[in-house]
Amino acid sequence: MITVRLAEDRGRADFGWLDSRHTFSFGSYYDPEHMGFSALRVINDDKVAPGAGFDTHGHKDMEIISLVTEGEIEHKDSMGNVQRLPAGEFQLMSAGKGVFHSEYNASKEKPLRFLQIWIVPEQTGGKPGYQQKDFGRAPGLTPIVTPDGANGTLQVKQQASLFQLLLPPEGHHDMRLNPARRYYVHMVTGQLRAGEHTLQAGDGAAIEQHDSLSFVQQGGEQAMALIFELP
Template sequence: MITLRQAQDRGQANFGWLNSYHTFSFGNYFDPQHMGFSHLRVINDDTVIPGAGFETHGHRDMEIISLVLQGTIAHKDSTGNVKELPAGEYQLMSAGKGIYHSEFNASKAEQLKFLQIWIQPNQLGEQPGYQQKAFSQNEGFNTIITPDGANGTLQIKQDMQLVQLILDEQQQATWQADSNRRYYIHLIEGELSLGNDITMQPGDGAKIENVSEINFVKLNEKRVKALLFDLV
């Protein structure tokens, strides 16, 4: 079963310096039909004006993934990390028993666009942690995050995987799924078909349940980039 959530149906918060689209309930946006999916709790699609950002604030017991789509994040946290996260790199911050951090647009001239994703952990009260890495932009499936950090992936405190899909010259790809698990697709760029007349545009998401495979088909010449969440 595939349930499509179109980008236009997401919640929105615009504070002038920040324009954010919320896939799931967040902040002042509340929809009891969209509280998360499995342990996936937040996908925020954020645009930050030059020089602005999130002042120091705290998190606890949450796995927080950031992917910059345009620009660079200037990150600073209470464990001593002072980092820059450029477009294309993945950051995984484990809040654990508590962490404070700030996130700013590192540019004074260009806007910052990034996805912030929250995963509820299966281990509480742990030490905070920070991971950051650039991964291959090759076509096909590229595993980014796993529970055990195998094969150079980032390690998360949950039974889930995050997989990046790119289709460029390649027209289609198939993911061999487990019908006992749930999957979520977030489309970043391009146009994508999941079959059964399900067509996705950038910003769209899809919940997928009770399937043995997922077929991804690129609909035109534009490159497709998507995130596949493999969840319990």
């Protein structure tokens, strides 16, 4: 079964300095039919005005993944990390028993756009952690996040994995799935056909009880999707 969530059906919060689209219920947006999918709790598509950002705030018992698609994040946290996250790099912050951080648009002239993703951890508490890495732009499927951090991936405290799928014009990828697991696809850029469904930027698809799925690039620009494997 594949259930598509169109970009235009997402929730929205517009504060002037921040324009955010919510795939799942978040903040003032509440929809009991969209509270997350398996351990995947949040996918927010955030646009931040130049020089603006999120003041220091706290998180607890959450695995928080960020991917900048335009601009650069200036990050500071209570673990002592002072980092910049440019477009294309992945960041994973394990909140554990508690962490404070701030995120700002590093530019005073250009907008920032990034995906903020939350995954519920398998166990609560524990020591907070920070990871950041650029996995490149190789066509095809690239593992980004895994439960064991194998082969240089970022390690998440959940039986979940995240893959980056990049397909050039006329490209395709056949992915083997475990029918006992659940999968979620989030389109970042471009257009793909996933099985019988066409997905465009911002669309999502929840996938259950499939042993394989074919992805075919549609359109003239490179397509990028994030694929989550979930318990």
